Amino acid sequence: MITYSRDDDGIVTLTLDDPGQSANTMNATYVAAMSAAVDRLHAERDTVTGVIVTSAKKTFFAGGDLPSMARATPEDAPALFKLLSTIKGDFRRLETYGRPVVAAINGAALGGGLEVALACHHRIALDTPGTRLGFPEVTLGLLPGAGGVTRTVRMLGLAPALTTWLLTGRRYRPADALAHGLVDALASTPAEMLTQAREWILANPDAAQPWDREGYRIPGGLPAAQLPAYPATLRKQLKGASLPAPEKILATAVEGAQVDFETAQVIETRHLITLLTGRIAKNMIGALFFDMRAVNGGLARPAVEVPPATRVAVLGAGMMGAGIAQACAKAGLPVVVKDVTPELAARAAGPGITTTADVADLAGCDVVIEAVFEDPALKRDVFAEVLPVVAPDALLASNTSTLPITGLAEGVSRPGDFIGMHFFSPVGKMPLLEIVVGARTSDAAVARAFDLGRRIGKTPIVVNDGRGFFTSRVIGTFIDEAIGMLAEGVPAPSIEHAALQAGYPTGPLALADEVSLTLVQRIRRQFEAASDSYERLPSHELVDAMVDKHDRPGRSSGRGFYAYGEEKRTGLWDGLVSLATPEGRSVPLADLRDRFLFAEALDAQRCLAEGVLRTAEDGNIGSILGIGYPAWTGGVLRFADQHDDFRGRAAELAARYGDRFAPV
Template identity: 60%
Template sequence: MPESTPPSGPIRWHRGADDIVTLTLDDPGQSHNTMNAAFIDALTAAADRLEAERDTLTGVIVTSAKKTFFAGGDLHDLLAAGPEDAQRVFDTGMRVKRALRRIETLGRPVVAALNGSALGGGLEIALACHHRVALDRPDIRFGLPEVTLGLLPGGGGVVRTVRLLGIVDALSRVLLEGRRHRPAAARELGLVHEVVDTPDALLARARAFIAAHPDARQPWDVSGHRIPGGTPAGPALMAVLPALPATLAKRTGGAPYPAPRNILAAAVEGAQVGFETAEIIEARYFTELVVGQTAKNMIQAFFFDLKAVNSGAARPKDVGEHPAARVAVLGAGLMGAGIAYVCASAGLDVVLKDVTPEAAARGKVYSADLLASAVAAGRTTGAERDAVLARITPTAEVADLAGCDVVIEAVFEDPGLKQKVFQEVQAVVAPDALLCTNTSTLPIGQLAEAVQRRRDFIGLHFFWPADRRTLVEIVKGADTGPEALARAIDLVRRLGKTPIVVNDSRGFFTSHVIGRFLKEALIMLAEGVDPVSLEQAARQAGYPTPALALLDELSLTLPRKIWDEVAAAAEAEGETWEPGPAEAVLDRMLNEFRRSGRGAGAGFYEYEDGRRGGLWPGLRTHFARPGVTVPFADIQERLLFAEALDAVQLLEDGVLTSVADANVGSLLGIGFPGWTGGVLQYVNGYAGGPAGFTARARELRDRYGDRFEPPALLVTTAERGATFTD
């Protein structure tokens, strides 16, 4: 007879008249199913009951009542686990593995009916089933993204993907990059077996498999099973595996990311032993990561902080929605063209204005080229391409901006020019249009002097290339109203971007902090530090682009121009500005050696046909001094501390108002190393916490200068034994 359990726990049991048990994952206390203590208890109880009733069962279907099949591990629990909890973490992980192993060796067919995304622990549950049927929906993804949080799959994901796909494919296509696959791609890879169009078909196909495969077993439980591609002892892999650690080191730049190393080790070691022993190996490597600091940093930043920012935490709560419809983008250069593309792709009508029709048309070609590549790669269709392009209207006429309810100015970083274009359009666009300036350094208050409605004026700092970079820094001026802030946040979220909110100041947050990074690198070059050591230290600290290479990309004239503007502003306020060693290095590079960066074909690096070669040998001739010995660790920490100390100062000054914004902005905007969890989480996670960070800052101050003096906010935070949190 049909039998169901009451809907009280995270796994509901229903046994139908056909003796198929449906296990429905449905945590009553959460919007998503997670691998928390209650779920683990329920999973163990389900395994017990299935074994007890095995002889009378036909099969098992595992599905979910949530929109998402299963969201993965409970990150609150993982974040709280310290080194003293290692045995508990290991035991809990093994309890999950054993419950899943008991279900997959039940002797009855078990099917995962995947009605939503299965990521991390969700896919691990599915992989423990003999057959996986997935619903084909645009938002559904499958994968094991734990590496992006400094972890590895702890529920048998490494063990099963290696046995399913082979070591090389499991590592390269699933584990080491944490890719999230659409249903069709997951089927092609082998993570799922079938893709269907409707929920009814999902369950129908699950039942059909059970009927056709009463003795279903996992491939690795069939006698004679061999891991695809062989084991590490086999001749095929013996030629490949020695190169994997070097490839991994190249990918991470030597930065302290333990998760990829542990994943590689668990995969290779686990492939040489039996299934149960491989799961123990996986559990040990998982435990090491969970109780370590890097995973805590990355979980805090890439999950909790990012979730807070993307949810619109900074949005004024009492302001209603005023959705954008028609956007005027002023300036059709690379930045303006990219912004126009992003807006049109989000379904907004765009008027792209430049000084001539030809310039505006070239801006639209930028979108056409991006869309042509997307069509060729199968990421979009010809109809979708045509629809996006139809939403972009290039023009040189101010009158064509009539009715636009959002203005995004994206002309050159010249205060006079920016003010001029706003004066030209403010009377033409909608009377309540949101007025946005895309600037990376210029004070919003200064630019707002050109507009009549300063409450509607705000900064939107996009990062280039706008079509690929996910961060937008929203800058509130002194007169910016809450309605403008709410509309700006809503717009950025509509564009699929991540909005951080900061207060007005020259350089705001991101440009100010990265300026400190670049300046510290130049100071070390002026001190005589070997440029090769300088760049290598930055790579091994985890920076995606070392300082001198980044300066070349930006062009050396840009920071020099910004510093000149800062000097002029200081002198206008009656302050004395003294150029330092960093400015002197740039002056020599620009004036004496005529090397201004990649665009000119010569900078700190050599270039051939636009491709970066090695460092310019003249750096050692003109700057490096053989007698100078700065410890490698000091070079790294001078770069990291320069940015973190500046961020603390900006938090103290009120430019930053959110720790989450600081962490997310530094990671997505300016390439602060991901393993740190961001500029302020780096302080929290430093050995000894803020107190240990303060002590180290004072060491650097005593050795290298007062710029490493800990700000008052850091000192008081350390003295209270607190951390930087929202």
Template identity: 50%
Template sequence: MTDAIQYEIGPDQILTLTLDMPGQQANTMNATYRQAMDEVLARLHADKDSLVGVIVRSAKKTFFTGGDLNELIRVDASRAAWFYQMTMDLKAQLRVLETLGKPVVAAINGAALGGGWEFCLACHHRVALDEKHVRLGLPEVTLGLLPGGGGTVRLVRMLGLEKALPLLMDGRNLSAQQAFKAGLVDQLASDVDDLLTKSREWILANPSPSKPWDRPGFQIPGGTPSHPKVAQMLAIAPSILRSKTHGCYPAPEKILAAAVEGAQVDFHTAEKIEARYFTELTTGQISKNMIGTWFQLNELNAGQSRPKAPPVYHMRRVGILGAGMMGGGIAYVTALAGVDVVLKDINLATAQKGKDYSVRLLNKQVATGRMSAEQRDAVLARIKTTGRDSDLEGCDLIIEAVLEDRDLKAQVTAAAEQVVVPYAVIASNTSTLPITGLATAVSRQERFIGMHFFSPVDKMRLVEIIKGARTNDMTLARAFDFVQQINKTPIVVNDARGFFTSRVFATFTNEGIAMLGEGVSAVMIETEARKAGMPVGPLAVSDEVSLSLMSHIRQQARKDLEAQGETVTDHPATAVIDLLLNEYNRAGKAAGGGFYDYPDGAPKRLWPELKVRFENADAQIAGQEIRDRLLFIQAIETVRCVEEGVLRSTTDANIGSIFGIGFPACTGGALQFINQYGLKDFIARGQYLAEHYGERFQPPALLLEKALKGELF
């Protein structure tokens, strides 16, 4: 018997199976587990008559995290038949437990996700520890997969299609309390002793349990797909789903198919249907891309981009200069993480407006029951508002978040440096201005760094850390630690105008605007951008950023570059932006209208005059051409960032592009998009686009070099 699953029969004749995969922090459904479970089931069959019941528990901090992603990412089409059979064998193991004729209880002490939660669903009874770290659910869809251990089959039979589908297709994780209210957990326990006591009590009270679907006359709650109410819901489900995924993400569609088809057949046939769809997704490229992203996120969060020598440091008091939307958002996430904040603006009243942003967000949490009034008040008490520099005394981090004006930034950071502790880190939240130049405003330039947050700060999980020419490792390490302290994901890049994310993001918006200037339909541009997997079209997002800000950034860049003796060539988008600003007085959403109109009480709509003033029937191009232009230009600019040393790793590039820019998650990020496209094919397509639409699409030398060597990013 392997140590992976410990087998212990107590004096009360209750068998305890303890999951404890050797050499792993978490239990996974890998080959070791599958072999161990085969041995357990053989022994269980021999001991069955003498047993009262079975408790399944975990020796890890988590209960069971499910499938082994290291194994799944390696499964390709050549191993599809093996993988399908392995999946069916795994389901058969769970089915043996489910039809044992003796009570089987899952004593859930920590996270049970994916295959781990499917294991729990196969048990007759689930008791979960009522603690924060217990998360339960089927997040496979977020990895481009579907539940492959019977999750679609059991969840539909437990809850019915209407309630099961959102849990399956959104990949939502539930707390123990939420799962209990949904009927997915049967009992809650206060501690580990209570967990095991309740498990034993239930076994003794239920000597011969069976699942509802194994009893004669079972009917799925709410009815099968032929039931009029369910049929009505299913009639519109595919179109609603397609409006969300735009066909970029096959997993939600396969989950819908597996659940609906499985609801019309017997349990075993439903498991076969699930296994076939699971195999199709697992062997596909999109799941490989999305699993790769998961691995890269873990690498970043483990400190891959952090200097190794400096010890971890947690900020105690953070000063934020500027209480606008960004400053107010940074104050909120910092205070929420338990750190004291000094929010400074030109005067106390203006600073208080910035704090009011936190008040609104926290009040919403209280109203929805996610936070108590006392917790809200404790967070707000950490935010001190002021109009005086002297109140910044004792801060070990300053984050400047004022307007994109070099002189103003210099003025406020220099003043703050005079009163903070000598070892304080001073950061700028600039989105484009080079950090090395901004650092000249302070005397300790080695303590200066860029810390680029994304809007809205409370929702966007990424922070781009920019290392200036004089920034030392201690400062970089402390900035990295702070980003993790406030529960954000840090990427680290080297200094350059626009850094990485703003620079690449600008290529996306400019390409969309340039197409409009060529006469391409605005509706097509926006629609095809979403079909490509971008969360929003280039015209809509330009309105959000504001055309006036885009113009200001361009003018500042031109001024700086010309001062350095460089020649500046305008992008084709420039003429369109200038027209909207100067001729049509349309500066964006905040100014009342830009590429879109924003009528009161109604959804935004494209400005009708775009069709009249720009669209040309002879200039229309294929949808694929639009999609390629929008994605290729971002990927090519990302390669340039690698070539110029702005990007320090492929991981930073891929994670930064997905979580900072909105590059389609199904691609695995901007560099993985090139890898999976194939470097030679990507180069050929880029050269075609360059020939037809401009030199900006010419593949960089680094890309040509890698293709020649047969290397990937």
């Protein structure tokens, strides 16, 4: 696991190289090897002038051993405390060794990997495109517990450590990590990095950590007057949601800053163990590590060999079309964007992108992605125009968010090559791609769409056809529930606050404005037209009144559930009160929160039962990445599975608020 070599200058290089994994992690193999390496360093101290810690992998160190973390129970707390104390003890023996220690960071150093580097006196990062440094633990419901909080606070000061590194989960490029204080130097090649490391060791024989030098004070001191404001600031950042990981990170940082280093380490360990043995961290690790790995690894991809995409045609140069074109071009694919006029097509211009109004320019494209207005006739027309020109076996994809793929495929001569590729807006930021399989879509088309999605950096879930598919259907349930609450007489601020406190990234009424109430209305009317048994709800009446009577179609028009000024929300519209049921009713905040969470979870269970969802993993990842289901739940289906009494609570909600909450 760790190769130990000493050169003629007495510099020892510890090379991390786990023989059983493609990346180094803080597993049992590492722990034993690091203890042995530090033991040997101390035994041979008189012959050592310095130490370089580096890696033989493509990355430096991937972080903690998440599979073992996910199994931790409260009964494991004593063993976890002992394990963490061993890891921290070895780091402490390394940084107090009395010889300069340099981290030569030859690739990504995330979480535990960055903690390895922080236990060194000097950090040199290889400045390559793939190198990232950061503490993603907060995004998994954890905290950096191998000294990460303690050292970062002592290195940078309380506020910079929290706001830049610990609470954000951000992964920084080497230059940004240098600017933000956790990296000391950059190198352009591995050889240069090791040369810099040796030179620094020889120039700094008395190196020590700042906190081990006499007279050390935390940068900026302890802002005693500001300490009471930290919890309030965090609460504001979390929009009222109660999430244990950021709260524990704040507590660890503030408590640890007021005691000596060793005591701070113990505080950090105890807070991490509380998170490790809790439910929320298991939910988040389950979704954002295990489910994500399964989905990106091709869990739902048919096992067929298909050729890679070579040239992409995008039909429509609006916001979605331009975003799709840019994502493909960024991945190195030649892209041709067609619209009805050269001027409209030019909206999508960019590096690697050709824009045109001439269908002949699409000759040879082996992927077609249509991103025009949500109108079935228009979509069929644009495909009919390009089919004679593009490659005879081109993948034919529609970026529809709701229209059934099977119906759209009836307008093309090759329905086996026709598929849905539902991108999310803005395409450049949203990581999810929902691949929708029609009744006649071939396995080869699914595999080609999946491979293209991975190539352009998306996480592709694969779902079967159905109106609204998975994501649009389930997020529609969320918006419907909110508007239904409004129709019941629940105050609009309570609706928005309940969703935020449940952990949703935005309130459902604000989201409805962003989507546009006109689109919500049009999709619902399409549903009504397609079904003889579609139930009309009070929320539908309210949307119709907002659009048709009050001319408040949403944010794009500056008028919706919210009022807008200078393109910003200025507050909820005063007229909402007049749209509610006059008598109204008081609904407990806990019921409001659960109505959102349960409405989506129950609909997701129906999607799985009906075969719209192919796998639970796709449902969990799709709900978190695509429609903002709270990450602390571990995803929409995991929320139901891990709830103490999901069916009982659902039955309780059904008795109070309607049969839509009846357990599946």
